[in-house]
Amino acid sequence: MAALARAGTTHTRCDISCRSRRVEWWVQQALPEPYCRTGNLGTDSGYRLHAQLVTSTSGRPEVAYDPQVMRSAWIKWARGLEHQRDLAREMRVFTQSSSYEYVRFDNGDNASDPLVKMYWKLKVTQPFPERWSVLIGDVLTNLRAALDHTFWAAALAATGVPEYPHRVTFPLDSEAKKFRGRKDLKSLVTPQFWELVEDVQPLNTDPPRRAPLESLRWLSNVDKHRAVHVVGRMAFDAGPIILDPDGKYEILEQERVTGEVADTSVVARLKMKRPNKPGSLNVYPTFQYSPSLQVSEDPAEFVPLHVAMDAMSEAVLHVLVASTSLLGEQLPGADTLEVGMGHEAVAAEYAGVVARFHRLDGTVDHVALPKDELEK
Structure with a gap:
C-alpha cells in the first residue's frame, strides 16, 4: 500500500491500491480529514472503480465520479x-x-340425453421443477x-x-x-x-x-x-375443436379456456345435438x-x-x-x-x-x- 498524505489547500493526491472492499473502507475511516485519495476497488471482481475523495462543506467525504x-x-x-x-x-x-395429458369426458353412451356433451381436463403428470x-x-x-x-x-x-x-x-x-x-x-x-x-x-x-x-x-x-414464485400454466386458444366427419353435427356450444389453469382444470367444452342415428365421431x-x-x-x-x-x-x-x-x-x-x-x-x-x-x-x-x- 502506498504512503498516505494529508491534503493541503490544493488537493494533494495520494494513491492507494487495495485488493478488497473491506480494506478500502477501513482505509477511508483511518484517513484524517481533509484528505483525498484514489484507489482501485474490487480489482479481483473483474472491473475497477476509481474514486477521488475530498471533504465536502457538510464535513462528509464526496467521490468524484469515474x-x-x-x-x-x-x-x-x-x-x-x-x-x-x-x-x-x-x-x-x-x-x-x-409432463401432462388431456383427459376427455363425455356422455356419448347416454341415449336419453338429446345433447352430446364433452369436456377435457388437464392432467399434470410431472410438475414444473422447483x-x-x-x-x-x-x-x-x-x-x-x-x-x-x-x-x-x-x-x-x-x-x-x-x-x-x-x-x-x-x-x-x-x-x-x-x-x-x-x-x-x-x-x-x-x-x-x-x-x-x-x-x-x-x-x-x-x-x-x-x-x-x-x-x-x-x-x-x-x-x-x-x-x-411458483411457475403456473396459462392456456391459449389454439383454434376450434375439429369434428370428423364435419358438417353432419349441429354444434350448439364450444368453449376453449384461456388463462391460468392447473391440474384437473377444464380446458375445453363441446355441446351439440345428438344425431338421430347412432354412429362414430372423431373429435380433435x-x-x-x-x-x-x-x-x-x-x-x-x-x-x-x-x-x-x-x-x-x-x-x-x-x-x-x-x-x-x-x-x-x-x-x-x-x-x-x-x-x-x-x-x-x-x-x-x-x-x-x-x-x-x-x-x-x-x-x-x-x-x-x-x-x-x-x-x-
Missing part, C-alpha cells in the same frame, strides 16, 4: 440474463417430456440490483457518497404522492437524471401494475421477503399452453413467463442505456458482459416459447414461436 462505476450495474444486468438463459434452456428440455422458482429469483435479484447500482452511480457522480448509504435505491412507485415524497433521493442526483427516474416510474402506466418495472418491484420483494381439440408467472397481487394477474422475463430485462436495459449516456460513459460491448453469442438463447424464439401441437395421427410437434407472433 464512469467505470456503471460497470457494476451492467454486470448485474448481464448476470440476470445468464440466469434467464439457464431458465430458458431448462424449459426447452422440459417441454420435450410428457429449481425454476429459484432461477426466477436470481433473475429478479440481479435486475433489481442493476437499477439500484445505477442510482448509486448517479449519486456518486452528482453529490458524492450519500450521508445515509443504506437509504439509496432506485425508486419505483405506482402512486404520484409517494414519488413526490422522494426528496431525499432527488437531492442526490442531477435534475437530468431525476427526470429519467421520473419518466420510467410505473405511475406513468395505466394501470401502473402493467408496467414491467412495477412487476419487477413486486416480484423481487415477494421473492426476498415471502417465498419463491387443439391445446396450447405456456408456463406463467403471477406479476401482481391486487388483482392477481398472470402472464406467460417468457413475456414477463423479456419485458423486465428490456425495461432495465432501457434505464441502463439512458443512464450510461447521461453519465458520459460508453456503452459496454456484449463480449465484455459475457453474453456474446449466448445472448440469443434469451431471445423470444429461444426462451421456452414452445407450443405443443397434437396432430390427427397422434404425433406431437414442438413449435418455437417468436414473442411478436404469440401476441397476435
Whole structure:
C-alpha cells in the first residue's frame, strides 16, 4: 500500500491500491480529514472503480465520479440474463417430456340425453421443477440490483457518497404522492437524471401494475421477503375443436379456456345435438399452453413467463442505456458482459416459447414461436 498524505489547500493526491472492499473502507475511516485519495476497488471482481475523495462543506467525504462505476450495474444486468438463459434452456428440455395429458369426458353412451356433451381436463403428470422458482429469483435479484447500482452511480457522480448509504435505491412507485415524497433521493442526483427516474416510474402506466418495472418491484420483494414464485400454466386458444366427419353435427356450444389453469382444470367444452342415428365421431381439440408467472397481487394477474422475463430485462436495459449516456460513459460491448453469442438463447424464439401441437395421427410437434407472433 502506498504512503498516505494529508491534503493541503490544493488537493494533494495520494494513491492507494487495495485488493478488497473491506480494506478500502477501513482505509477511508483511518484517513484524517481533509484528505483525498484514489484507489482501485474490487480489482479481483473483474472491473475497477476509481474514486477521488475530498471533504465536502457538510464535513462528509464526496467521490468524484469515474464512469467505470456503471460497470457494476451492467454486470448485474448481464448476470440476470445468464440466469434467464439457464431458465430458458431448462424449459426447452422440459417441454420435450410428457409432463401432462388431456383427459376427455363425455356422455356419448347416454341415449336419453338429446345433447352430446364433452369436456377435457388437464392432467399434470410431472410438475414444473422447483429449481425454476429459484432461477426466477436470481433473475429478479440481479435486475433489481442493476437499477439500484445505477442510482448509486448517479449519486456518486452528482453529490458524492450519500450521508445515509443504506437509504439509496432506485425508486419505483405506482402512486404520484409517494414519488413526490422522494426528496431525499432527488437531492442526490442531477435534475437530468431525476427526470429519467421520473419518466420510467410505473405511475406513468395505466394501470401502473402493467408496467414491467412495477412487476419487477413486486416480484423481487415477494421473492426476498415471502417465498419463491411458483411457475403456473396459462392456456391459449389454439383454434376450434375439429369434428370428423364435419358438417353432419349441429354444434350448439364450444368453449376453449384461456388463462391460468392447473391440474384437473377444464380446458375445453363441446355441446351439440345428438344425431338421430347412432354412429362414430372423431373429435380433435387443439391445446396450447405456456408456463406463467403471477406479476401482481391486487388483482392477481398472470402472464406467460417468457413475456414477463423479456419485458423486465428490456425495461432495465432501457434505464441502463439512458443512464450510461447521461453519465458520459460508453456503452459496454456484449463480449465484455459475457453474453456474446449466448445472448440469443434469451431471445423470444429461444426462451421456452414452445407450443405443443397434437396432430390427427397422434404425433406431437414442438413449435418455437417468436414473442411478436404469440401476441397476435
